[in-house]
Amino acid sequence: MEEQISRLTEWFNHLFGPIALYILHVLRVQPSDFEKPIPEYVVMSLMVLILGTVLALVLRRRLSVERPGSFQQVAELILTNPMKFGVCDLLDENVAHNPRKHVAVVGTVTIFILLSNLLSVFPAFSSPTAIVVVPLGCAVVTFLYFNWQGLRHHGVGGYLLTFAGSPRKIADWALAVLLFPVELLSTSARLLSLTVRLWANIFASDLLYAIFLSLLVKLTLFGWEKFHVLGVVLGILPVLIPLAFIGLHIFVSVIQAYVFTVLPAIYIGMATADEH
Amino acid sequence: MKKVAFVLIVFAVVMLIAPAAFAQEAGAKSASSHTGILAIAAGFGMALAAFGGALGQSRIGAAACEGMARNPGASGAIRASMILGLVFVETLSLLTFVIAIVLYLKM
Numbered sequence: 001m002e003e004q005i006s007r008l009t010e011w012f013n014h015l016f017g018p019i020a021l022y023i024l025h026v027l028r029v030q031p032s033d034f035e036k037p038i039p040e041y042v043v044m045s046l047m048v049l050i051l052g053t054v055l056a057l058v059l060r061r062r063l064s065v066e067r068p069g070s071f072q073q074v075a076e077l078i079l080t081n082p083m084k085f086g087v088c089d090l091l092d093e094n095v096a097h098n099p100r101k102h103v104a105v106v107g108t109v110t111i112f113i114l115l116s117n118l119l120s121v122f123p124a125f126s127s128p129t130a131i132v133v134v135p136l137g138c139a140v141v142t143f144l145y146f147n148w149q150g151l152r153h154h155g156v157g158g159y160l161l162t163f164a165g166s167p168r169k170i171a172d173w174a175l176a177v178l179l180f181p182v183e184l185l186s187t188s189a190r191l192l193s194l195t196v197r198l199w200a201n202i203f204a205s206d207l208l209y210a211i212f213l214s215l216l217v218k219l220t221l222f223g224w225e226k227f228h229v230l231g232v233v234l235g236i237l238p239v240l241i242p243l244a245f246i247g248l249h250i251f252v253s254v255i256q257a258y259v260f261t262v263l264p265a266i267y268i269g270m271a272t273a274d275e276h
Numbered sequence: 277m278k279k280v281a282f283v284l285i286v287f288a289v290v291m292l293i294a295p296a297a298f299a300q301e302a303g304a305k306s307a308s309s310h311t312g313i314l315a316i317a318a319g320f321g322m323a324l325a326a327f328g329g330a331l332g333q334s335r336i337g338a339a340a341c342e343g344m345a346r347n348p349g350a351s352g353a354i355r356a357s358m359i360l361g362l363v364f365v366e367t368l369s370l371l372t373f374v375i376a377i378v379l380y381l382k383m
Contacts, residue, residue, distance in 0.1 A: 084352055085356065193367055196367065196370060196371060197366075197370060200370035200371075200373055201366075204370065255363070258359070259359075259360070262356075
């Protein structure tokens with residue numbers, strides 16, 4: 001599959017390509033493409049970063065307790081909402097100790113993923129999360145964060161013992177020997193499952209749209225070769241039907257952002273839970 | 277006049293979209309000796325994954341519907357855990373999808 005490179009990426013490479021090449025040279029990394037050292041997903045991630053920062057800055061100037069604007073209310077829905085899937089709601093539900101402490105990290109990852117999933121709905125942009133490296137980055141941040149929280153809560157020895165089911169009696173220790181490698185593996189596998197879930201969902205969603213569009217365009221061209229009128233009539237199909245897949249993409253994006261909020265919340269809750 | 281404008285807009289959209297859609301076809305196709313087997317493996321793997329995943333997801337959906345019908349007050353919590361369960365099942369199917377893509381790229 002060949003990558004389509006957008007104008008934005010070309011422009012970005014034109015502006016910052018030499019700087020990126022210099023940085024890569026200093027870090028002794030061989031760039032895969034000397035013409036365009038900045039890949040598309042980096043540009044799109046930067047777009048998401050800029051978009052999120054600008055939205056947050058605009059929101060901060062308009063914050064008011066007495067007269068919350070529509071934008072502020074939407075932003076508050078991301079934190080808490082009546083359907084209980086806001087970031088704060090999920091953390092309150094799953095984390096026992098001081099859940100609001102984790103809103104910053106978990107919420108940042110959520111908003112980054114939500115914006116970057118939705119980015120490919122707009123023309124001339126593409127989702128950075130459709131490239132496997134970006135979800136991996138999000139997963140690594142989450143993984144390091146919940147392990148760090150577990151280490152802070154239990155201490156190093158205590159946290160390692162939670163992997164063995166916090167043994168107290170002799171019989172527990174016998175079981176712990178079996179439990180420890182399994183738990184260690186399943187915790188490490190969270191990194192893989194978080195990455196692949198997000199990446200494959202967004203990638204498959206994009207692919208579905210592209211495949212249906214190409215099928216319908218082929219149909220239209222076939223009709224155009226038979227009769228020109230038929231081609232025009234069939235030309236309505238590739239305009240209308242892929243819209244349904246854009247709707248599906250929006251749905252999948254929101255669901256994946258939700259999943260990437262609830263799973264870190266559960267993991268943090270498990271890492272910082274006290275055995276009774 | 278309006279009709280002509282509409283037809284022109286449709287054409288413009290199709291012309292704009294078509295190159296992006298057809299660019300997919302021009303992918304590198306290095307012929308290997310296992311192409312047929314790889315294609316069968318990818319297709320059957322995807323079919324099995326869809327089969328199992330659909331069965332599992334249908335059970336989750338049915339159970340969630342039943343629970344919500346019996347106790348509409350708890351529908352919020354049921355919906356949340358239903359989505360979580362659906363996502364876990366979907367992940368396994370998507371792992372197969374990833375493997376199918378890897379096989380496709382090897383063809």
